[in-house]
Amino acid sequence: MEVATVTTADGSLLRAAQQNVADCDQALLCVAFVSNAGLGFIEKELKATDEALLLATTAFRTTELNALNRAPRLGVAVKTLNPAGGTYHPKVFLGRREDQVSRWWDRAT
Numbered sequence: 781m782e783v784a785t786v787t788t789a790d791g792s793l794l795r796a797a798q799q800n801v802a803d804c805d806q807a808l809l810c811v812a813f814v815s816n817a818g819l820g821f822i823e824k825e826l827k828a829t830d831e832a833l834l835l836a837t838t839a840f841r842t843t844e845l846n847a848l849n850r851a852p853r854l855g856v857a858v859k860t861l862n863p864a865g866g867t868y869h870p871k872v873f874l875g876r877r878e879d880q881v882s883r884w885w886d887r888a889t
Contacts, residue, residue, distance in 0.1 A: 801825040804875035
């Protein structure tokens with residue numbers, strides 16, 4: 781099994797998100813929060829994807845509501861998850877093209 785550490789400091793988190801969404805038939809992005817800047821970083825890849833779903837939370841008050849409203853204009857379906865107990869703080873990017881799946885998730889959180 782190949783394991784890689786990705787961070788925001790060196791841009792590898794951004795590259796992981798872009799690579800897992802690029803050229804996909806379907807993409808699933810599960811993140812704790814979403815911002816306009818974050819959508820902008822992967823906008824090209826999202827627009828090229830046939831089907832994309834974004835699952836985020838608004839519980840931390842860090843999600844930008846205008847980003848949630850912008851995502852559908854990029855072809856992204858949006859769902860929010862605000863669990864009554866516990867937290868929702870994933871960083872998961874999945875992409876599927878035909879019978880191939882690419883994935884990246886942050887196991888540190």
